[in-house]
Amino acid sequence: MIGKATRKSSGQFRLRTTLVVPFVLQIITAVGLVGWIVYRSAQQSVNEVASQLRTELTSRITERLETYVSLPKAINRLNATALAQGDIDVSNPRGHYHFWQQLQLYETLSFVYCGDEQSGFLGARRLSEQDRTEIVLQFSNADTNFIRQGFVLDDRGNRTVPRGRFDKPFDPRVRPWYQAAKTAGGEAWSDIYLAFSTLFPTITASFPVYDPASNALIGVCGTDLFLPQELSMFLRNLKIGQTGTAFIMERSGRLVATSSEEAMVVGEGEASERLLATASPNATIRTTAEQLNRHFRQLNDIQSVQQLDFNLNRERQYVQVFPFQDGNLDWLVVLTIPESDFMGQIHAGRRNALWLSLGALAAAIAIGIFTSRWVAKPIQRVSQASDKLAQGELNQQVEPGLITEIDTLASSFNSMAKQLEESFAALRQSEATNRAIVTAIPDLMIRAKGDGTYLDIVGSDRLRGVHGVRRFNPGNTVQESLPPDLAELRMHYIQKALATGELQVYEQRLTMDGQAQDEEVRILVLGDNEILIMVRDITDRKQAEEALRIAEENYRSIFENALEGIFQSTPDGRYINVNPALAKIYGYDSPGEMLESVTDIGKQLYVDPEKRAEFRALLAAQDTVKDFEYRCYCKDGSIIWTQVDARAVKDNSGQILYYEGIVQDITERKRREDELKRQLEELRIEIDQNKREKEVAMLTESTYFQEVQQEMADMNLDEFWS
Structure with a gap:
């Protein structure tokens, strides 16, 4: 203690x-x-946040660029179709309403036009002056000596006042946009150039137009885009971290668009030219471009998304560059984000985390x-x-505490002695009850080890006697009175149960004192090398199964060998089962052929469909039908007479499950009845004829008839009629 x-x-x-x-x-x-x-x-x-931000921004810029370059190509296709169909005429200006409407719908377009092989030109452009924006129609042809004319279009697309002066002839066929589409034979982008009126970097999408009949070139339609007007504005409005920068450049290194306010064009007039990214007045753009030139042998080597880092003013910069291509359009999009955009919050968070x-x-x-x-x-x-409780002092009282769990624990200790006593008493009672229940079970249950050593035996006293284990001492191996083959079979299933862990069920037959006894044996694994063997007497069940088998065989014999046709069918008209006699009546070679062939009894067998309805109505009303006669079709199409006796089989709720009955071929009987009727009719006619002949004979032999006949013989007919 x-x-x-x-x-x-x-x-x-x-x-x-x-x-x-x-x-x-x-x-x-x-x-x-x-x-x-x-x-x-x-x-x-x-690094992860910067990479995620760069990837997200890359996706947004790519989506915007794809939308930006797809619109001009769609406009060109529409105008090319209109030009080919004659809705737009360049040489005899007509159809400018298409261009005016497109500029009204899409503010990103700056100039929409078409030129033809006769040097004609027709288009509409957007001009912005101070706070006013106008759409101006421009055209040139042989009537204008190929000098372009300009007119302002009103809010309905009609010409108003002239706008713009042009002194030199204009031939669209020699323009780069015309030559690019003509050479490519399809959609093409021009090189970026400076528009002569605005000096904005401009790019043109062009599309050739062919005659549908001769496939000859009619002309080319083009759409101008002012790059700073759309792309640079989009990049400026794009939130790139806190102070990040984005720019687009060609493979040559010249700027296309930037998110900064610095100019991308230097010089004036014809001396104007686009800046290289390495010459940009923006330090971030300039340094990033220089780093790209150092990192890659040439910008053409960038064929996928690339990420790199460099230091600018002792601050780390995160760079991502990716190519954007559309036909012959080949640009590089560059993002530069300083580390300070991320580290400020991270440093503050780290300090706060430390103090916290x-x-x-x-x-x-x-x-x-x-x-x-x-x-x-x-x-x-x-x-x-x-x-103290461990020493046997069960009467212990623990003061309650403020902690719920400890208070519960104290209450448990206070009632532990009483609970233990009650628990032990209940355990003894439960053990006695369980053993009584197990003993009352009609099965024999044996708990044993894998080697056959019995640990416990309970259950049927009769089965104990049969198996020779009435007296049992736990731990001792019991020699049962099982034959060697059954003992070997049991050990086989014991080993199989231990190997697989699955319930094993098999049956065996014993012969004791000349009496055969069938048993079902179940072997269940209880634990490590321990099993439970359950033996049940199934002699009565086996005898019942055998009696049922014999009864089924007798029924099957009667069913197969009956001379009358026997059937079972569903109420909706499909056979469930037929015997050979029924198949023979209807001309089928086998019951299987009939079951497969006849899927609708009312339509396929009944000559008179209303008889099928009458048959079902009788069964629904009185459950049975006797001597019901109807005509039906055989397999070969011939018609026979049949007579059926049937009944409706119902479930417990009164619903009809199926019909079953006996069918007889009464065709011969019907034929004999018809023949008998015919003979009776002929006999009746013959009897009536004989009766009339007798009546005539009696009349002619009478005295009165003889006298009349004599008078008629003596009469002079000529005198009678005169």
């Missing part, structure tokens, strides 16, 4: 120390580890010390009570 000594061994700790020290060590370790992880992963987080961690550490240590004292005291009282 455990004594009441309070002296601690050298390897033990107080509960208060055990609660406080690990708790404080965990907090210190967690705070230090979190701080170290935050410090080490800060740069990685920046230190504060949490101090608070956790103080709370841990207080909590350990508060928790340890009631637990100590419970520990002392449990020590």
Whole structure:
């Protein structure tokens, strides 16, 4: 028994120390580890965030560019169709309404036009002056000596006042946009050029138009895009971190669009030219372009998304460059994001996390010390009570505490003695009840090891006697009175159950004192090398199954060999089962052929469909039909007479499950009845004829008839009629 000594061994700790020290060590370790992880992963987080931001911005820019370049090509196809069909006539200006309407719908378009092989030109352009925007019609042809004429179009697309002066003849056939489409034989983009009126970097999408009949070139339709007007504005409005920069350049290095306000064109008039990215007044664009030239041998080597880093003014810059291509259009889109856009928040978050961690550490240590004292005291009282309970002193009372769990534990100790006594008593009663239940079961249950050693036997006393195990001493191997083959079979299934872990079920037959007994044996694995063998007497069931089998065979014999046709059919007119006699009546070679062929009895067999309805109505009303006669079709199409006796088989709720009955071929009987009727009719006619002949003979032989006949013979007819 455990004594009441309070002296601690050298390897033990107080509960208060055990609660406080690990708790404080965990907090210190967690705070230090979190701080170290935050410090080490800060740069990685920046890289991941920068990469995600660059990827997201790349997707947005790519989507905008695809939309930006797809619109001019769609407009060109519409205008080319109109030009080929004659809705637009360049040489005899007509159809400018198409161009005016397109500029009204799409503000990104600056100039829409078509030129033909006769040097004619027709188009409409958008002109912005101060706060006013106008759409101007321009055209030239042989009537104007190929000098372009300009007119302002009103809000309905009609010509109004002239606009613009042009002194030189204009031939669209020599323009780059015309030559590009003509050479490509399809959609083409021109090189970027400076529009002579605005000096804006401009690009033209052009599309050739062919005669549908001769396939000869009619002309070319084009659409101008002012790049700064749309792309640069989009890049400026795109939020690229806090101070990020985006720009687009050609493979040659010349700028196409930027997110900065700096100009992309230097010089004036004809001396104007587009800037190289390396000559941009924006330091970020210029330095990024220089880094790309250093990193890659040439810009044409960039064929996929590339990411690189460099330092600008001792600050790290994250760069992503990706190609954008559309036909012969080949640009590079570049994003540059400074590290400070991300690190400011990360540094502030790291400082806040450090101070919060230190504060949490101090608070956790103080709370841990207080909590350990508060928790340890009631637990100590419970520990002392449990020590006495272990020594057999069941009458223990522990004062309740403020902690719910400890209060519950104290209440459990206070009622432990009584509960233990009641539990032991209930356990003994439960064991006796369970054994009584098991004993009442008519099966024999044997708990055994895998080698055949019996551990326990309960169940049917009769089966115990049959198996020779009426007397049993636990732990001893029992020699049953099973024949060697059945004993070997049982061991086979025992080993199989142990190997697979699955329930094994088999049947065996014993012969005891000349009496055969059938048994079902179930073997279930209980645990490691332990099994449960359940033996059930199934002799009565086997005898019943055998009697049922014999009855079914007798019924099958009657069914197969009956001279009358026997059937079962569904109410909707499909046979469930037919015997050979029925198949023979209807001219089928076998019942299977008839079942497969006849899918609608009313339509396929009944000559008079109304008889089928009458048959079903009789069965629904009175459940049985006797001597019901009807004509039916055979397999070969011939018609026979049949007579059926049938009944409706119903379920417990009164619903008809199927019809079953007997069918006889009464064709011969019907033929004999018809023949007898005919003979009776002929006999009646013959009898009536003989009767009339006798009546005539009696009349002619009478005295009166003789006298009349004599008078008629003596009469002179000429005198009579005169």
